[in-house]
Amino acid sequence: MKQIISILARHTASFIILSILNSATLLSQYSASNQVVTLEVLELNKVIVSKQLLALESPLYYQSSSEGPVVSAQTRLVWTSNGEWRKISVASKQASRSCIVHISLQEMNGDTNTRHQLELTDASTHDFIQGLSKSAGSCGVRFSVIMRDPDGEPAHFHSVVYTVTSS
Amino acid sequence: MRPLTRTLALTILLLSVGGISGAYSQLTILGGNINMTVTTGVAGGEPIAVTNATISLRYRLQNRITKITVRTSCPGQRFNLAVVATSVPQGTAAPQVTLTNGMLAVDLIVSIPRRPPNTNQTATLLYTASSTFAQGNSAELGNDVHTITYTLLDQ
Amino acid sequence: MKFHFLILVPIILLFCAQMQAQTVYATRTHRVTVIVSTITLVQVSSGVVNMTISGADAVAGQDLMTLTNQSTNLLWGINSSLKKITVNTSLAAPQFTLKLLAGSSTQGTAAPQVTLSTVPADFLLNIGRSSGNCILQYTAEALASQGTGTDPHTITFTVQNQ
Amino acid sequence: MKQNKQTSSNQESVMKKSFAVLATAVLSTMIVETTFAQATATQNVTLAVNTVYKIATSGNPGPLTITTGTAGVDALTSVNDASTTYSITQNFGNTVKVTAHLDAALVSGYILDMNLASTKGTSAGTIDISNATSGSAVDVVTNIARGADAGQIITYTFSANASAGTLASTTKVVTLTLTN
Numbered sequence: 326m327k328q329i330i331s332i333l334a335r336h337t338a339s340f341i342i343l344s345i346l347n348s349a350t351l352l353s354q355y356s357a358s359n360q361v362v363t364l365e366v367l368e369l370n371k372v373i374v375s376k377q378l379l380a381l382e383s384p385l386y387y388q389s390s391s392e393g394p395v396v397s398a399q400t401r402l403v404w405t406s407n408g409e410w411r412k413i414s415v416a417s418k419q420a421s422r423s424c425i426v427h428i429s430l431q432e433m434n435g436d437t438n439t440r441h442q443l444e445l446t447d448a449s450t451h452d453f454i455q456g457l458s459k460s461a462g463s464c465g466v467r468f469s470v471i472m473r474d475p476d477g478e479p480a481h482f483h484s485v486v487y488t489v490t491s492s
Numbered sequence: 493m494r495p496l497t498r499t500l501a502l503t504i505l506l507l508s509v510g511g512i513s514g515a516y517s518q519l520t521i522l523g524g525n526i527n528m529t530v531t532t533g534v535a536g537g538e539p540i541a542v543t544n545a546t547i548s549l550r551y552r553l554q555n556r557i558t559k560i561t562v563r564t565s566c567p568g569q570r571f572n573l574a575v576v577a578t579s580v581p582q583g584t585a586a587p588q589v590t591l592t593n594g595m596l597a598v599d600l601i602v603s604i605p606r607r608p609p610n611t612n613q614t615a616t617l618l619y620t621a622s623s624t625f626a627q628g629n630s631a632e633l634g635n636d637v638h639t640i641t642y643t644l645l646d647q
Numbered sequence: 648m649k650f651h652f653l654i655l656v657p658i659i660l661l662f663c664a665q666m667q668a669q670t671v672y673a674t675r676t677h678r679v680t681v682i683v684s685t686i687t688l689v690q691v692s693s694g695v696v697n698m699t700i701s702g703a704d705a706v707a708g709q710d711l712m713t714l715t716n717q718s719t720n721l722l723w724g725i726n727s728s729l730k731k732i733t734v735n736t737s738l739a740a741p742q743f744t745l746k747l748l749a750g751s752s753t754q755g756t757a758a759p760q761v762t763l764s765t766v767p768a769d770f771l772l773n774i775g776r777s778s779g780n781c782i783l784q785y786t787a788e789a790l791a792s793q794g795t796g797t798d799p800h801t802i803t804f805t806v807q808n809q
Numbered sequence: 810m811k812q813n814k815q816t817s818s819n820q821e822s823v824m825k826k827s828f829a830v831l832a833t834a835v836l837s838t839m840i841v842e843t844t845f846a847q848a849t850a851t852q853n854v855t856l857a858v859n860t861v862y863k864i865a866t867s868g869n870p871g872p873l874t875i876t877t878g879t880a881g882v883d884a885l886t887s888v889n890d891a892s893t894t895y896s897i898t899q900n901f902g903n904t905v906k907v908t909a910h911l912d913a914a915l916v917s918g919y920i921l922d923m924n925l926a927s928t929k930g931t932s933a934g935t936i937d938i939s940n941a942t943s944g945s946a947v948d949v950v951t952n953i954a955r956g957a958d959a960g961q962i963i964t965y966t967f968s969a970n971a972s973a974g975t976l977a978s979t980t981k982v983v984t985l986t987l988t989n
Contacts, residue, residue: 355988356862363872366976371880403881407971461883519673527680535688536722621681625726625778629685636681646669687848696854707865708896708959789858791900792956800854
């Protein structure tokens with residue numbers, strides 16, 4: 326009887342070991358293949374204005390002899406930058422001596438340091454919005470024109486350029 | 493019978509009786525005729541050769557040094573047969589002789605010394621029959637029947 | 648008497664000459680018959696061949712999986728003319744395909760690759776009166792879509808009249 | 810007379826027996842001849858087909874470089890690559906699947922999606938594998954039937970947010986695993 330039990334125990338042990346081995350074999354069966362993927366995100370800075378053309382026209386232009394704001398118009402400046410510590414500068418390529426153009430920020434959306442108002446009297450570049458860092462944002466831009474010389478040229482174009490650069 | 497004729501007849505008779513009696517007693521093949529059959533082989537190799545050592549050659553020593561030669565006649569021979577003398581009591585066994593149809597007599601036992609003794613000497617003849625698979629079989633080609641001649645003569 | 652002498656002297660001289668030459672004391676003959684039976688032998692260098700198709704034999708994207716085995720040889724010895732060797736398997740309904748080709752045969756003409764079935768197919772032709780060998784080139788084919796399994800074949804090589 | 814008849818019968822019996830013995834001998838000779846003339850050799854060949862899993866890819870995709878975006882939108886313009894394929898062979902069953910994982914997860918703000926086409930199985934569609942590592946591989950094709958599926962297109966899509974910043978050229982190892 327002891328012998329029978331011993332034999333049975335031995336066979337059962339073998340069976341269990343075999344079963345475990347088989348299960349392990351089944352579980353461990355697979356095939357794999359690798360691919361190498363190269364990822365890169367370049368720095369990109371995008372800025373646009375909602376209105377490409379703003380008309381600043383006033384009937385008082387020919388009547389008044391004193392300086393003062395005549396008319397204003399508003400556009401929206403929108404940007405995206407994944408760079409760090411960027412700024413948006415602004416410049417007028419065709420500034421006229423006969424008037425002063427004021428730009429002021431409205432409804433700032435985004436975490437930035439800004440100058441809320443500046444004058445475009447010449448072609449020099451002015452920092453406008455600073456501290457852009459890995460973000461997308463927008464703001465309203467209000468243009469005001471103050472006439473200096475009523476006898477000056479009756480109409481002219483300002484080409485205002487916004488540029489994202491390093492701070 | 494005239495004396496001349498009687499003398500001639502006596503001389504010839506003497507010579508003849510001497511020769512015949514010498515031939516019958518000086519060399520004897522013991523064992524008669526034999527068949528040797530190659531029955532099996534090795535795949536990828538060749539058929540296995542068979543040997544036969546049941547035949548003996550009995551010979552007597554002479555007054556001069558003698559030898560025994562062997563030759564065969566086997567018209568249309570297809571297979572291989574060789575013989576060598578073993579257990580040679582007097583004389584020296586030559587290397588194994590391949591027996592081929594039409595061969596000249598080849599030495600089998602050489603340097604058989606002069607008598608005495610004047611008793612029978614018996615050597616064993618070991619025959620080896622062989623073939624290759626390429627040589628075919630007897631059922632298709634027939635058997636090789638060798639008439640083998642042994643001669644005892646002066647060396 | 649003188650005449651007798653004249654006759655006898657040459658005979659005796661001849662006898663003496665014969666005695667001086669190589670004397671043949673005796674000549675005996677007997678008959679030896681060599682018989683070569685019809686011998687037909689065929690054997691394999693090993694009685695067991697194990698072939699296992701596994702991942703190493705599969706090509707990704709290909710349903711057909713192939714494995715070859717050239718580990719064994721067939722040897723033969725035949726001393727009769729116009730023979731051939733046929734081959735068949737005992738397995739009536741194999742799950743997978745097993746093919747066989749005689750490679751590098753030293754004699755005869757190898758038949759085209761045979762897909763093994765229970766019907767004997769020519770394996771090696773024109774091998775009468777020769778001894779030789781060839782490589783047993785087994786090719787196993789299985790489709791992945793067939794799943795797994797085992798085919799136990801008993802392959803029989805038979806020498807037959809051609 | 811009776812004795813004679815018996816003797817005759819015995820002789821007949823002996824004759825019959827002799828004939829039978831002779832016939833047997835002749836037949837035996839024929840069988841021996843046949844045996845000699847027709848030899849056979851046998852060989853046991855066991856052909857086993859084990860479980861097979863095989864997957865391969867055609868190579869590596871091209872660099873996935875994000876170069877543009879839309880002003881005012883944090884999500885940059887994603888890029889994709891569908892230049893590589895995968896092929897599989899398996900004979901296990903219909904529950905086999907392909908999983909995918911990266912050697913290391915992507916930084917937050919970057920997303921790598923992949924889509925594996927399939928004719929033998931069910932594609933999981935476009936799956937985000939950005940955070941799938943060896944311990945958390947994601948199923949990309951499931952219920953693959955036995956057989957082979959060759960040249961199925963792998964599409965990678967790489968997306969990023971501006972707020973995540975730039976990403977210097979980085980390699981990631983994508984492992985596709987065919988398993989049950």
